[in-house]
Amino acid sequence: MIFLILISILWFIAFSKKLLFWVYLWQLKEYHIGRFRDHFSTAKGKGLIFNYLLLVKILLLLGIFFSGRTGFVEYKPYLLYFVGFVFFIESLVVFRNILQGSLKKPVLTRKVAVILSTGVSIMVLVLFFLFIVELNTARFTFSLLFLDTLAPVVLSVLVLCYQPLAVLLRNRMIKAAKRKRAGFQNLLVIGVTGSYGKTSTKEYLAAILSEKFKVLKTKEHQNSEAGIAQCILDELGPEHEIFVCEMGAYNRGGIKFLCNIVRPKIGVLTGVNEQHMATFGSQENIIRTKYELIESLPENGIAFFNGNNKYCVELYNKTQIKKKLYGEGTASSQEENLSGAKVVAQELGLSQAEIEQGCQKIKPWPEIKKGVNGIDFIDATYSANPTGVIADLDHLAKKQGKKVIVMPCLIELGKASKEVHQRIGQKIGEVCDLAIITTKDRFREIKKGAPKVLFLEKPDKIVEKIKSFCQAGDTVLLESRVPKILIKNLTK
Numbered sequence: 001m002i003f004l005i006l007i008s009i010l011w012f013i014a015f016s017k018k019l020l021f022w023v024y025l026w027q028l029k030e031y032h033i034g035r036f037r038d039h040f041s042t043a044k045g046k047g048l049i050f051n052y053l054l055l056v057k058i059l060l061l062l063g064i065f066f067s068g069r070t071g072f073v074e075y076k077p078y079l080l081y082f083v084g085f086v087f088f089i090e091s092l093v094v095f096r097n098i099l100q101g102s103l104k105k106p107v108l109t110r111k112v113a114v115i116l117s118t119g120v121s122i123m124v125l126v127l128f129f130l131f132i133v134e135l136n137t138a139r140f141t142f143s144l145l146f147l148d149t150l151a152p153v154v155l156s157v158l159v160l161c162y163q164p165l166a167v168l169l170r171n172r173m174i175k176a177a178k179r180k181r182a183g184f185q186n187l188l189v190i191g192v193t194g195s196y197g198k199t200s201t202k203e204y205l206a207a208i209l210s211e212k213f214k215v216l217k218t219k220e221h222q223n224s225e226a227g228i229a230q231c232i233l234d235e236l237g238p239e240h241e242i243f244v245c246e247m248g249a250y251n252r253g254g255i256k257f258l259c260n261i262v263r264p265k266i267g268v269l270t271g272v273n274e275q276h277m278a279t280f281g282s283q284e285n286i287i288r289t290k291y292e293l294i295e296s297l298p299e300n301g302i303a304f305f306n307g308n309n310k311y312c313v314e315l316y317n318k319t320q321i322k323k324k325l326y327g328e329g330t331a332s333s334q335e336e337n338l339s340g341a342k343v344v345a346q347e348l349g350l351s352q353a354e355i356e357q358g359c360q361k362i363k364p365w366p367e368i369k370k371g372v373n374g375i376d377f378i379d380a381t382y383s384a385n386p387t388g389v390i391a392d393l394d395h396l397a398k399k400q401g402k403k404v405i406v407m408p409c410l411i412e413l414g415k416a417s418k419e420v421h422q423r424i425g426q427k428i429g430e431v432c433d434l435a436i437i438t439t440k441d442r443f444r445e446i447k448k449g450a451p452k453v454l455f456l457e458k459p460d461k462i463v464e465k466i467k468s469f470c471q472a473g474d475t476v477l478l479e480s481r482v483p484k485i486l487i488k489n490l491t492k
Contacts (some may be wrong), residue, residue, distance in 0.1 A: 004140055008127050010087035011144045017094045019119045022155040024106040032250055034279040038412055043440040057149045064142045080141045102485050128322035170226050177229035178261050189262045193247040193255055193293045194270030196385045197337045201270050202246045208358030212350050213241040223248035250279040252289050254474035259296035267293040272311035273386040277414035284296045290317050308336050346421040374472030384480035385419045390427055397431045399475040405432050407479035408439040418445055425449030436462055459486040
């Protein structure tokens with residue numbers, strides 16, 4: 001009995017970590033099945049399914065099942081002890097992750113709280129049931145190990161079981177948001193979309209336009225139908241004159257759906273590239289989806305296009321309503337986005353003095369932090385895209401001293417992934433004295449253009465390498481989703 005209690009506790013700890021991780025992963029992919037599925041085409045995604053620990057567990061399951069006359073072990077208890085040892089090691093890893101602050105867990109929302117509560121309740125019920133039916137030690141251990149092995153499937157099913165309810169509640173929220181939006185007849189809505197530059201352009205617009213108008217903007221990561229609807233319901237008030245709305249989508253029709261909610265009169269298309277091609281299927285689908293914003297504008301609407309992006313120029317040429325280009329000849333993506341915000345502000349009647357005053361409130365981007373050994377760190381640790389990476393490398397090129405980039409390979413690029421990473425590798429080769437790539441997926445393609453490139457996955461090894469390679473005055477670009485513990489250890 002003592003063994004069963006101990007192994008139950010260890011299993012509960014280990015399985016709780018899996019519950020947190022799989023809910024975190026689904027949330028990270030915004031509960032989008034296409035994005036979730038694409039994750040398993042990456043090296044990290046494949047490692048979640050094909051790994052030595054899972055193989056050991058499968059061998060233990062087979063060993064327990066086939067070693068006894070009745071189908072379960074009765075005379076080889078060392079197999080059961082080994083299962084307990086595996087759960088013990090996994091539990092130690094959990095506590096180590098907690099102490100290091102590296103435990104992967106979802107952002108707590110109402111939906112996540114319900115899923116986690118249900119998961120924990122099911123775990124308790126499983127243990128209660130196993131004790132009630134009084135299984136022998138082998139069958140008890142086998143059951144826990146079997147559930148643990150199937151954790152990715154079981155927990156994904158748990159998440160998906162709540163999707164119909166989540167969709168129902170989301171649709172009710174969207175209808176309420178549409179009704180509320182319809183009541184603000186004089187509200188001017190500016191829709192901002194594109195493969196890149198959406199967030200920066202939105203922030204610049206809000207900062208500049210607030211010099212003359214009462215402005216509401218969508219918050220960070222609030223560019224989906226649920227996020228936008230929530231913003232309208234929680235934030236929109238009669239005092240607001242302009243609503244600057246960032247719009248994101250992963251499939252055809254997504255931007256049009258958002259436009260039906262907010263009814264924009266002004267549309268800003270910040271740029272189009274290969275980002276999220278894995279879910280869109282083709283570059284043509286990406287272009288058509290982004291252009292849905294322009295197609296949704298009324299006849300008296302105004303469309304703004306990034307003149308530095310070839311796809312935007314093509315769409316500008318075919319647009320029939322009032323239209324303007326911006327950003328031609330600018331030297332960086334930040335200047336492009338700022339140019340777009342200024343042009344929109346001019347169209348809305350702001351004076352040059354008001355625009356310049358608004359620009360004073362804009363913080364430099366990306367943020368530069370002082371870190372270990374006096375090294376400068378450019379913090380660009382947000383969701384990356386091909387154009388953004390190249391722009392950040394151009395920014396890095398202007399710095400003095402040695403130049404280093406730390407980044408993972410980009411994801412969700414579909415069939416364009418190989419060519420994109422070769423292009424990034426070539427740029428890295430031109431700019432950087434060292435590149436540290438943290439994922440394997442397209443490391444080979446990057447290395448073709450950047451001979452001075454290393455694959456390092458563990459944060460402590462990356463910190464050690466940077467400390468030995470760089471000194472005060474050198475600059476390190478932290479690009480895309482690098483581990484938080486790495487940022488903490490380098491910039492403290």
